Amino acid sequence: MPELQKRLSKFMESLALGDLMLVVGVSGGPDSLALLHGLAAVMEGEHVVVAHLNHGLRGRAVEDAEFVRKTAVSLNLPHYIETIDVADWAAQHHLSLEEAGRILRYRFLAEKARECGAGAVVVGHHADDQTETVLMHLLRGSGLSGLRGMQMVRPLPEANDLLLIRPFLHTTRNEIEQYCKQHNLQPVQDESNENVDFFRNRIRHQLLPLLSAYNPRIKNRLQNLAEIVAADYELLDQLLLEAWSDLLIKHDGSWLQFDKAKWQKLPLSLQRSTLRYGVKQIRPFQSNIGFRTIEQARTMIEKGQVGSQATLPGETSLLNGYEVITIADDLAQVPHDLPLLLQDEPQVLTIPGEIRLNNDWVLQAKQLESFDFTQIENNPDDWQALVDVQTDH
Amino acid sequence: MPELQKRLSKFMESLALGDLMLVVGVSGGPDSLALLHGLAAVMEGEHVVVAHLNHGLRGRAVEDAEFVRKTAVSLNLPHYIETIDVADWAAQHHLSLEEAGRILRYRFLAEKARECGAGAVVVGHHADDQTETVLMHLLRGSGLSGLRGMQMVRPLPEANDLLLIRPFLHTTRNEIEQYCKQHNLQPVQDESNENVDFFRNRIRHQLLPLLSAYNPRIKNRLQNLAEIVAADYELLDQLLLEAWSDLLIKHDGSWLQFDKAKWQKLPLSLQRSTLRYGVKQIRPFQSNIGFRTIEQARTMIEKGQVGSQATLPGETSLLNGYEVITIADDLAQVPHDLPLLLQDEPQVLTIPGEIRLNNDWVLQAKQLESFDFTQIENNPDDWQALVDVQTDH
Numbered sequence: 126m127p128e129l130q131k132r133l134s135k136f137m138e139s140l141a142l143g144d145l146m147l148v149v150g151v152s153g154g155p156d157s158l159a160l161l162h163g164l165a166a167v168m169e170g171e172h173v174v175v176a177h178l179n180h181g182l183r184g185r186a187v188e189d190a191e192f193v194r195k196t197a198v199s200l201n202l203p204h205y206i207e208t209i210d211v212a213d214w215a216a217q218h219h220l221s222l223e224e225a226g227r228i229l230r231y232r233f234l235a236e237k238a239r240e241c242g243a244g245a246v247v248v249g250h251h252a253d254d255q256t257e258t259v260l261m262h263l264l265r266g267s268g269l270s271g272l273r274g275m276q277m278v279r280p281l282p283e284a285n286d287l288l289l290i291r292p293f294l295h296t297t298r299n300e301i302e303q304y305c306k307q308h309n310l311q312p313v314q315d316e317s318n319e320n321v322d323f324f325r326n327r328i329r330h331q332l333l334p335l336l337s338a339y340n341p342r343i344k345n346r347l348q349n350l351a352e353i354v355a356a357d358y359e360l361l362d363q364l365l366l367e368a369w370s371d372l373l374i375k376h377d378g379s380w381l382q383f384d385k386a387k388w389q390k391l392p393l394s395l396q397r398s399t400l401r402y403g404v405k406q407i408r409p410f411q412s413n414i415g416f417r418t419i420e421q422a423r424t425m426i427e428k429g430q431v432g433s434q435a436t437l438p439g440e441t442s443l444l445n446g447y448e449v450i451t452i453a454d455d456l457a458q459v460p461h462d463l464p465l466l467l468q469d470e471p472q473v474l475t476i477p478g479e480i481r482l483n484n485d486w487v488l489q490a491k492q493l494e495s496f497d498f499t500q501i502e503n504n505p506d507d508w509q510a511l512v513d514v515q516t517d518h
Numbered sequence: 519m520p521e522l523q524k525r526l527s528k529f530m531e532s533l534a535l536g537d538l539m540l541v542v543g544v545s546g547g548p549d550s551l552a553l554l555h556g557l558a559a560v561m562e563g564e565h566v567v568v569a570h571l572n573h574g575l576r577g578r579a580v581e582d583a584e585f586v587r588k589t590a591v592s593l594n595l596p597h598y599i600e601t602i603d604v605a606d607w608a609a610q611h612h613l614s615l616e617e618a619g620r621i622l623r624y625r626f627l628a629e630k631a632r633e634c635g636a637g638a639v640v641v642g643h644h645a646d647d648q649t650e651t652v653l654m655h656l657l658r659g660s661g662l663s664g665l666r667g668m669q670m671v672r673p674l675p676e677a678n679d680l681l682l683i684r685p686f687l688h689t690t691r692n693e694i695e696q697y698c699k700q701h702n703l704q705p706v707q708d709e710s711n712e713n714v715d716f717f718r719n720r721i722r723h724q725l726l727p728l729l730s731a732y733n734p735r736i737k738n739r740l741q742n743l744a745e746i747v748a749a750d751y752e753l754l755d756q757l758l759l760e761a762w763s764d765l766l767i768k769h770d771g772s773w774l775q776f777d778k779a780k781w782q783k784l785p786l787s788l789q790r791s792t793l794r795y796g797v798k799q800i801r802p803f804q805s806n807i808g809f810r811t812i813e814q815a816r817t818m819i820e821k822g823q824v825g826s827q828a829t830l831p832g833e834t835s836l837l838n839g840y841e842v843i844t845i846a847d848d849l850a851q852v853p854h855d856l857p858l859l860l861q862d863e864p865q866v867l868t869i870p871g872e873i874r875l876n877n878d879w880v881l882q883a884k885q886l887e888s889f890d891f892t893q894i895e896n897n898p899d900d901w902q903a904l905v906d907v908q909t910d911h
Contacts, residue, residue, distance in 0.1 A: 157880070172904070181764045185702040215743070263656070263739075263743075264732045264736065265728065265733060265739075265741045266735075266742065266743075267735070268743070268746040268747075268750070269662075269746070269747070269750060282726075324732075328732075328734070332728075332729075334734065335728065336657065336725075336727075339657045339717075339721075339725065340657045340658060340659070342659075343657065346658075346659045348807045349659065349810070350656075350659075351660070352809070353661040353662070353790070353809060354661070354662070355753055356785070356786040356787040356790065357661070357662060357750065357787045359748055359755065359785065359786070360754065360757070360785045360786075360787040360788065360789065361754070363785070366752070390531075392749070392752065392756070393749035393750065393752070394749040395753065396748045397746070397749065416742045416745070416746060417742070419737045
């Protein structure tokens with residue numbers, strides 16, 4: 126058995142998927158073609174289904190779809206070949222072609238997996254894709270989450286009950302091309318080579334060769350980094366979820382509140398990640414949560430006045446309460462249980478007089494003409510305080 | 519007060535150092551000169567001591583030392599100016615000039631701090647140094663530890679009771695040069711600009727301008743990454759120390775043993791970090807502990823045979839025992855409490871006969887001529903087993 130098939134077989138076995146059916150995403154390029162060919166050789170045929178989405182973008186798209194269909198037929202595998210106008214959908218949703226293509230592709234694969242009762246989707250991302258992904262995240266900005274790159278096994282985006290499997294993540298582009306040659310596979314030209322993803326292509330063809338001059342093993346280096354960070358991230362993520370379930374007081378769709386004192390006792394790393402997580406709960410599709418914005422909110426909670434507010438990513442707001450931190454789509458719609466000053470500055474309270482607070486709360490002062498010590502001692506109203514004031518007038 | 523002094527003053531105050539005396543490392547370049555000038559302005563004079571080490575490397579070294587001396591005198595500050603032959607010391611210790619210079623500089627600063635009773639050493643590393651440091655670690659390879667870059671406050675290397683403070687770590691080279699101009703400071707040319715550290719200079723002058731084409735805010739981006747990772751690393755490091763003290767069974771200088779079952783239950787991130795930490799305990803000065811070597815050792819413990827060995831960085835060895843993992847300078851010198859097969863393959867034990875095991879253990883088989891069931895039931899010797907063997911001869 127060729128080395129690449131051996132590795133593929135060993136990896137698929139290690140997943141212990143049993144009788145699980147697999148949908149293989151096949152563009153027709155070298156990566157997915159080698160993947161399909163390898164899987165067909167090492168798995169029992171009835172477990173493999175081919176899926177190809179024609180993006181409707183390229184002149185050769187129809188020929189590519191036909192090529193994938195023929196390949197599936199020659200391997201005697203069931204197949205789904207469908208077409209969608211990615212450009213149209215991207216324009217409708219104000220997304221880049223790349224982003225739209227990615228979303229529609231995974232949706233299509235998830236849909237087909239459900240249709241044929243498959244439990245997992247398999248795609249051809251390889252070690253060089255991983256290197257480029259890590260570099261893209263490094264350049265564009267991200268914490269550990271981005272430096273992890275892609276995972277070999279994870280839940281499928283937008284279909285968390287299905288698995289997304291990338292068996293080639295430790296296999297290089299070179300090894301895949303060798304495999305194609307050895308088995309006389311004639312892949313089509315991959316889309317990514319035609320500037321669909323311009324930034325990734327610059328990284329592949331310009332930046333990586335340059336970085337090799339600084340470290341000839343740079344690709345290896347970035348792949349190792351992704352592996353190291355993936356495990357570190359997983360542990361930190363678990364700690365985050367534990368901390369969050371301890372902090373959270375209430376989550377009501379468009380707003381949530383968590384315990385300020387507990388949050389303040391968290392280590393810095395978890396103070397940051399819980400704030401990010403809070404925003405994610407209110408804005409699940411907010412992908413860009415900037416470090417500086419989170420830091421400003423964190424500093425405000427640590428050092429700012431009670432009642433102060435900060436703007437968070439996705440136009441959510443944070444309110445720094447006495448005992449509770451609120452993150453909300455719209456703070457005005459959060460039922461405040463506690464009165465807060467509306468301004469940051471100290472306010473003068475005359476006697477008699479009153480100050481308007483948030484949400485129709487009023488702070489009222491009046492002088493008692495007479496009083497009864499027993500009544501003061503047993504003060505039955507939590508919202509009433511009796512104070513001995515020295516009046517000079 | 520100029521902005522840079524305000525920031526410096528606020529930061530130094532936040533450290534709440536009280537009456538602690540500071541030794542400022544001054545090369546005479548813009549960074550350390552601005553730092554000294556700023557500190558002299560915002561701190562009370564009697565708390566600041568100047569220290570300059572002449573590396574004996576450059577033509578202008580003597581003039582530089584004289585410049586620092588004059589500057590200290592003009593600021594009315596006590597000062598230490600000393601000379602050492604870095605090139606000679608580097609050759610003796612088989613180190614690069616850069617590495618030797620770094621070690622000798624910190625040793626000198628620590629020595630002078632002790633001499634004058636100072637509690638901290640202050641150096642001029644700034645935000646651009648930080649960017650370059652993070653990139654160097656990215657290129658050369660490292661996990662989170664390297665991506666943290668430098669810290670604003672940490673224990674001084676080789677003198678853990680003293681603090682190393684870097685007040686300019688969030689201040690850019692540009693801001694420092696502006697400050698020098700505004701205050702008419704005439705710094706000498708910094709050594710690092712004269713190819714003492716060739717790799718760093720290539721990163722500064724070639725790679726960073728290039729990366730700006732991919733993201734104009736790349737420096738900011740890498741500084742944020744360092745801040746994010748520093749907090750994540752701190753938390754993971756704390757978890758590592760907790761896990762380690764739970765795992766460790768015995769540490770006897772040149773070898774240590776830890777609990778295998780407990781280690782196997784750790785999350786992947788801590789399995790890796792405890793193995794690295796174990797090597798560090800045996801080889802404190804081993805700076806390069808490769809990811810792949812650690813992964814091989816980890817896989818061997820998880821999947822290898824009991825009794826198998828792996829080579830770890832710094833020519834240390836790991837022994838995969840029944841219940842205990844041993845890391846040692848030399849496994850032969852570890853007193854084994856349990857017998858192990860010397861070979862990986864199964865051995866034939868004849869009756870009567872014996873097999874030699876590790877450390878003078880012997881597995882001996884003989885046939886009993888007669889036996890007593892009560893004696894078998896009460897078998898008083900843990901190292902003796904009585905077996906019913908079907909003998910055909």
